[in-house]
Amino acid sequence: MSDRFHEPERSAAGDPRRVFIPAPNAPPKAAPNSAAPAPPVGRTRPRPPGGGGGGSGRGPGPGGPGAGGPGAPDDPRSLRSPRQPGPPPGGPPAPPRAPRPRRGFRRPKVRTVLAVVAILVFVGIVGSFLYARSIFNRIDRVPVSSELSSASHGTNYLIVGSDTRADVKPGQPGYAGAGVVTGARSDTLMVLNINGGKVKMLSIPRDLYVEIAGTGNHQKINAAYNGGPKRLVATITQDLGIPINRYMEVDFVSFAGLVDALGGVTINFPHPAIDTNSGLNITQAGPNKLNGAQALAFVRSRHYTEIINGRQVQDPRADLGRIQRQQEFLRVVFAKLSKTKNPFRLAHVANGMAGGLHIDDKMSLFDALRLGWAMRGINPQSLVLPTTPARRNGADVLLLQQDAAKPIIDQVR
Numbered sequence: 001m002s003d004r005f006h007e008p009e010r011s012a013a014g015d016p017r018r019v020f021i022p023a024p025n026a027p028p029k030a031a032p033n034s035a036a037p038a039p040p041v042g043r044t045r046p047r048p049p050g051g052g053g054g055g056s057g058r059g060p061g062p063g064g065p066g067a068g069g070p071g072a073p074d075d076p077r078s079l080r081s082p083r084q085p086g087p088p089p090g091g092p093p094a095p096p097r098a099p100r101p102r103r104g105f106r107r108p109k110v111r112t113v114l115a116v117v118a119i120l121v122f123v124g125i126v127g128s129f130l131y132a133r134s135i136f137n138r139i140d141r142v143p144v145s146s147e148l149s150s151a152s153h154g155t156n157y158l159i160v161g162s163d164t165r166a167d168v169k170p171g172q173p174g175y176a177g178a179g180v181v182t183g184a185r186s187d188t189l190m191v192l193n194i195n196g197g198k199v200k201m202l203s204i205p206r207d208l209y210v211e212i213a214g215t216g217n218h219q220k221i222n223a224a225y226n227g228g229p230k231r232l233v234a235t236i237t238q239d240l241g242i243p244i245n246r247y248m249e250v251d252f253v254s255f256a257g258l259v260d261a262l263g264g265v266t267i268n269f270p271h272p273a274i275d276t277n278s279g280l281n282i283t284q285a286g287p288n289k290l291n292g293a294q295a296l297a298f299v300r301s302r303h304y305t306e307i308i309n310g311r312q313v314q315d316p317r318a319d320l321g322r323i324q325r326q327q328e329f330l331r332v333v334f335a336k337l338s339k340t341k342n343p344f345r346l347a348h349v350a351n352g353m354a355g356g357l358h359i360d361d362k363m364s365l366f367d368a369l370r371l372g373w374a375m376r377g378i379n380p381q382s383l384v385l386p387t388t389p390a391r392r393n394g395a396d397v398l399l400l401q402q403d404a405a406k407p408i409i410d411q412v413r
Contacts, residue, residue, distance in 0.1 A: 128343070131347065132350070132365065132369070133365055135347075135350050135351055135354050136354075136365045136368060138354045138355070139354050139357050139358070139359055140357070140358045140359075141358070141359060141360070141361040142229050142247055142249065142358050142359065142360055142361060143230070143361050144229050144230045144233050144247050144360050144361070145360060145361050145362045146230070147230050147233040147234050147237070147244070148233070148244055148245060148246070148247070148360060148362060149237065149243040149244065149245070150243060150245060151193070151242075151243045151245055151412065151413060152413060153193065153195050153411065153412060153413060154193050154194050154195025154196065154198075154412075155193070155194050155195075155245045155246065156191055156192070156193050156242065156243060156244050156245050156246070156412055157191070157192040157193075157194070157244075157245065157246045157247075157248055157371070158189075158190075158191055158192075158232075158233060158236065158244045158246070158247050158248070159188070159189075159190045159191075159192055159248050159249075159250070160188065160189060160190075160225070160229070160232070160247075160248070160249040160250070161187045161188030161189075161190075161249075161250055161255070161299075161326075162187065162225075162249050162250065162251045162252075187206065187300060188203075188206070188299070188326060189203070189204040189205075189206060189221065189222075189236075190202065190203050190204065190326075190330075191204065191236075191242055191244075191412055192380075193411070193412040194371070194374050197374075198381070199374070199375070199379075199380040199381070200380060200381045200382075200383055200411060200412060201327055201330065201380045201381070201382050201383060202242075202383040202384075202385070202408070202409075202411075202412055203323040203326065203327060203382075203383070203384060203385070204221060204236070204240075204385065205221075205319050205320065205323060205385065205387060205398050206220065206221065206222040206319060207220050207221075207222070207319050207396065207397050207398045208220065208221045208385070208387065208397075208398050208400060209221075209390070209392055209397040209398060209399055209400075210224075210235060210239040210240075210400075211235075211238070211239055212224045212227070212231070212235055213231055213234035213235040213237075213238045213239075214227070214231060214234065215227075218392070220395070220397060221235060221236075221239075229247060229249065229358075233247060240400075240409060241409060241413060242409060242412055242413060243413065246359070246360055246362075246363055246367070246371075247358075247359065247360040248357070248358070248359050248360075249357070249358040249359075250353070250356065250357060250358075251356040251358075252296060252356070253355060253356040254352070254353045254354075254355060254356025254357050255292070255295075255296055255299075255356070256291075256292030256293060256295070256296050257292065257352030257353055257355070257356065258292075258333070258349060258352055258353050259290065259291065259292040259295045259296075259333075260291060260292040260352065261345070261348045261349040261351075261352035261353075262333070262336050262337070262340070262345075262349060264289045264290060264291050264295075265289070265290055265295060265329070265332050265333055265336060266287050266288065266289045266290070266332070267287070267288055267290055267295075267298065267328070267329065267332065268286065268287050268288075269282050269284075269285055269286065269287075269288055270285060270306075271285050271306040271307055271308050272284060272285055272306065272307040273301075273304060273305065273306050273307070274305050274307070274312075275297065275301040275302075275303050275304055275305060276303070277301075277302065277303050278296075278297040278298075278300045278301040278302070278303075279293075279297040280294070280297040280298055280301050280304070281297075295329065298325065298329065299322075299325060299326045299329050300322075301322060301325070302318060302319060302322050303315075304321060304322065304325070319398070320384070320387070323384065324382075324384070327380075327382045330380070331379065331380060331382075334375055334379075334380065335379075337349070337375065338375070383408050383411065383412070384408075385400060385405050385408060385409075386400075386401040386404040386405055386408070387399060387400055387401060388401060
């Protein structure tokens, strides 16, 4: 037993309460004349003011963060690992950076490509529309709107092939010399009915004997054109009961220009054929490619003569045979137009026809475009009026068979 005035008892060597605490490792002794080692680069915890735990004075107390205390960087009991020191200032230099590879062709973004395509399409549409309008504005207008009406079955276009020679110059198709009568006559009359996707062609014989509107006289329907397109439209509406919605007139020059712009049309001839009046001269049977002048001679031929076994055989159908040849020719032209996909070729065709084409004064550019669109890829049905040959006033004419013609005319009314 001891008190405060006596020295405390020291524990014996075998005392289980005795705990051995190893002393901290002493730093290695520096060699003489050597520089002091550099302090560690790692971050150390800041020393709290006044020491860490009891003790007084300048140095840290027991348990403080000083050297050898708990939480010191070298304390084996510390859970924090010291920061690894960086390369010494005098170490080897860092390797140079590799040069960045040069960028090659950059692929354009999808939005950029779409924007460029949209602009090009817009410019193409606007340019095509302006070019079409410039061609359309060159076409002559015929004042017949007062005689136009509406059909209950689609739209009726009256197509007139004019035999006028007023504007035909030497060297052009249809020129027959200075001594030929230069009046205007309707050489071809045809009603083109477009109803949805169906197209019908009704040919009207030029020798059809009818009453001419506004005169009270009976003549060939061809004579109605002498009074102008308005009287012709009124005569067809009055005598045949066919309403006319649109009027189109084509002369020699524009017809030949259409064929030449298409690069010619091919017609199959079963035999060699000639017509000295129209200028037709086909020397070989089979498919023959006709240019503008040859095509015009073919569709205008009224004395169509075939060479069969060395003999000349004239077509006994006269004007009716000519109508059938005209319908056959128009089917070939429509088929070739529908197969033409080149916009430059189509523009050339329209440009070649504009100079000799005449239309009614109510037709707009969009009406013309709708007509052109409806004619693509069609196979028109041919309609022929039943007639009977007769003689009136010393001339050969054709009389309409009223009962047989009614169901035919009803298809275009």
